[in-house]
Amino acid sequence: INWLIFFFLFSGLIGRSWAMVFAAGGFKVKLYDIAQQQLTSALENIRKQMKEMEKSGFLKGALSAEQQLALISVCTDLKAAVEGATFIQECTPENLELKKKIFSQLDLIVGDNVILSSSTSCLLPSKLFTGLKHVKQCIVSHPVNPPYFVPLVEIVPHPETDPSTTERTYTLMKKIGQSPVKLNREIEGFVLNRLQYAVISEAWRLVGEGVISPTDLDLVMSDGLGMRYAFIGPLETMHLNAEGVSNYCERYAEGMRLVLNTFGPVPEFSGETVQKVNQALSEKIPVVPKVLDARRKWRDECLTGLAKLKTQMKSD
Numbered sequence: 001i002n003w004l005i006f007f008f009l010f011s012g013l014i015g016r017s018w019a020m021v022f023a024a025g026g027f028k029v030k031l032y033d034i035a036q037q038q039l040t041s042a043l044e045n046i047r048k049q050m051k052e053m054e055k056s057g058f059l060k061g062a063l064s065a066e067q068q069l070a071l072i073s074v075c076t077d078l079k080a081a082v083e084g085a086t087f088i089q090e091c092t093p094e095n096l097e098l099k100k101k102i103f104s105q106l107d108l109i110v111g112d113n114v115i116l117s118s119s120t121s122c123l124l125p126s127k128l129f130t131g132l133k134h135v136k137q138c139i140v141s142h143p144v145n146p147p148y149f150v151p152l153v154e155i156v157p158h159p160e161t162d163p164s165t166t167e168r169t170y171t172l173m174k175k176i177g178q179s180p181v182k183l184n185r186e187i188e189g190f191v192l193n194r195l196q197y198a199v200i201s202e203a204w205r206l207v208g209e210g211v212i213s214p215t216d217l218d219l220v221m222s223d224g225l226g227m228r229y230a231f232i233g234p235l236e237t238m239h240l241n242a243e244g245v246s247n248y249c250e251r252y253a254e255g256m257r258l259v260l261n262t263f264g265p266v267p268e269f270s271g272e273t274v275q276k277v278n279q280a281l282s283e284k285i286p287v288v289p290k291v292l293d294a295r296r297k298w299r300d301e302c303l304t305g306l307a308k309l310k311t312q313m314k315s316d
Helices: 013-024 036-056 065-070 078-082 096-109 125-129 163-175 192-208 214-229 234-240 245-260 272-284 289-315
Strands: 005-009 028-032 072-075 085-090 115-118 138-143 152-157 179-182
Touching: 005 013, 013 028, 013 036, 013 065, 013 138, 028 036, 028 078, 036 065, 036 072, 065 072, 078 085, 078 096, 085 096, 096 115, 096 125, 115 125, 115 163, 125 138, 138 163, 152 163, 163 179, 192 214, 192 272, 214 234, 214 272, 234 245
Parallel strands: 005 028, 005 085, 028 072, 085 115, 115 138, 152 179
Antiparallel strands: 138 152
């Protein structure tokens, strides 16, 4: 075990999940928040989740739940929290001014070897880190919610980020069992959300135009594309659905262009379609905290099972 100190800013859902991922990798973690009650509740939540996963055989890492829990401590003092840290993962709400304030505070108290990383899902590194003294040590490590069950991490550099910061972050993410991908430059929405929004956008148009019902639309993904995409991406799909990518383009490029040219403008995500989609989804999963939480728990169990299957298949 490498006894490096990792420190996570704020103890919300993403912060808790990151803490669990790093503890599973055998790293010491400090959870920081300004409110002690938040930290107490975060620790209770982590303990409960870890115990449940240990019981069901889904706990990550080689250590027991108790050993992993012993690696997580909490702190309400920022300076004390970052002492000895080598990697800081900020997990505050998606608010540019709040994040900039946090990073400017950290910039004043960290040394030259600490990586300052943000969990932001949409704020560009140039908006977050420009002007910081330690800008070369700053990077975005965007997880997929929930990171404990979905391993992808998008690593997005600031234009001034030192290449060694990117490499160290990438190596670290691999070490804790995540699946990091490196973006060569920043772009709005990074990659995961650009792909996700393209799918959501066309799904919205198809439902809005009355081509298909909301529940059947979701089925097209969960029992169709999603089954394939759980193991291979769209580019490998092209490669395997013909005699390689070049052959796929020869065969299907014209048909793809014809279909793509019929796509409409970016939807407004308002009006009748919102009501239509909301009604269908609310009938399936009523918008009641207890019901939503139960469905999220079911989703996480499915993701855990899938992750286990994928790990098994890789080792076979």
